[in-house]
Amino acid sequence: MSVRAVRTVERRHRTTNCEAGTAQALPPPPPPATPPTTPAGFDSFTVAAIRRKVHSKFAAKEVMTIASLTEALMIDGIIPMATSDTSVWRLLHDMGFRYRTSKRTMYVRKETLDVVCRRINALRALKQHRERGMQVVYLDETWFTTRMHHSMKWVDTTQPATSTTYSRHVPPGEGDRFEVVAAGIADGFVEDSFLCYHTKTTSGDYHGEVNGELFLRWLTSQLLPSLAEPSVLTEESRCPTTATRKADFITWLEKHRLPFPPHATRPELLLICKRNRPQPQYIVDNTIRMWGHEVVRLPPAHPELNAIEQVWGHMKRHVRSSLQHFTRADLQARLEEAKMGVTAEVWAGAVRRSQGYEEEYWATDNIHHSIDPVIINLDSDDEEDLFLESDVE
Structure with missing residues (x-):
């Protein structure tokens, strides 16, 4: 029963007794709940030793995994040799440790026809x-x-x-x-x-x-x-650009034996070069x-x-x-x-x-x-x- 349920029962019992004009002894309170134990049954001394071990790894700037921590704890005699990685993982969560990642923004690019x-x-x-x-x-x-x-x-x-x-x-x-x-x-x-x-x-x-x-x-x-x-x-191989002078357009076209009108303007020469660009x-x-x-x-x-x-x-x-x-x-x-x-x-x-x-x-x-x-x-x-x-x- 929860604390709220016990209080409700107690209040109803007291109200009923007052209405009846009788004084009855209240039932004995329920025994205190047993404090929860850690998943692997570790005592407080072991939990404190594990926390110190984790903090020492932080101070040494070591990358810590569940497997490496479990192995180190067993080598130091802090936990039994038969302790599983899952028990250590649950214990770390009960102790307030979390495995977190930094936020990352992902971008999705749509493929073009060229790609x-x-x-x-x-x-x-x-x-x-x-x-x-x-x-x-x-x-x-x-x-x-x-x-x-x-x-x-x-x-x-x-x-x-x-x-x-x-x-x-x-x-x-x-x-x-x-x-x-x-x-x-x-x-x-x-x-x-x-x-x-x-x-x-x-x-x-x-x-x-x-x-x-x-x-x-x-x-x-x-x-x-x-x-x-x-x-x-x-x-x-190179080709003229928009920054090329008109005379250089003509030189490039003649070098590559490409025909062009004798009185062609610079935009016309540029277009001819563009069409024949290698x-x-x-x-x-x-x-x-x-x-x-x-x-x-x-x-x-x-x-x-x-x-x-x-x-x-x-x-x-x-x-x-x-x-x-x-x-x-x-x-x-x-x-x-x-x-x-x-x-x-x-x-x-x-x-x-x-x-x-x-x-x-x-x-x-x-x-x-x-x-x-x-x-x-x-x-x-x-x-x-x-x-x-x-x-x-």
Whole structure:
């Protein structure tokens, strides 16, 4: 019975006795309720020892999981050796600890026709190259910082948030940033392709650090020589832009032997150049092809198709879980451990999952084998969008 029910019964009994004019003894009060016990039957001394153990992990800046905490408590003799992880999890909740995550805003971007066509062309190209017996080399770049940590962590809600015993303390700010560029196949990282260096950027976009010159130097000095094919560097074709002078329009048209009216105006010459503009050529793509390889450009916002993205995730989980001093030396040591932890099995699983996504796209996009690649030229009514400024010769 609840306290309210007992009081109601007592009040009714007293009222009835008063009306009857008799004095009757009240029934004895119910015995006090037995205080609830913890799920695993731990006493208060054990609970206090567990709290001190958790706080010591916070102070040491260790990443705490239920499994690691249970193991540490058993090693220290705080809990019996047969205690399960579930019992420790329930006890932590009764003690006021919670596993929380930071709020994150998710954005959903609708696919355009151009992105869909790029995906179809990339999937067809990958399939054709595999049928020819060529291995797929997954290439990408990523970043690591000295302040990396998991978004979710255990906190002691009985302590103020400003207390050192509230949770594991991570220094504020982004810390020092390290860029990593690498390539890999189903057996592991390509030999000598792993490049890691410290950057001085203060922006959140790490792509600005790996510029074209650095990437090309890494490509020709580390990656391509490891793929055992000769190389020759080619030039990049360019086309006039809206900033080009009329005389330069005429020179470009004559050089490419394209007819034009003798008294054509500058807008007319620009339109002729636009209609005869060659497909863009990339120095990186031409360099790779001259070494005897092919290039497949994956569509934007499709990290699931690039197996190395899953490898980055595997490495970042290790770094987030092992950083304790949050210094450059600490990060470099953890990076080396993470790299050594990416075994052939990890790479094989990442490649297998990426190919699984490819098969799903083949089915959902209704892709067929015998169709030539689709090239879409998106014309703009705005004259300023006809050519890129980077195409000026």
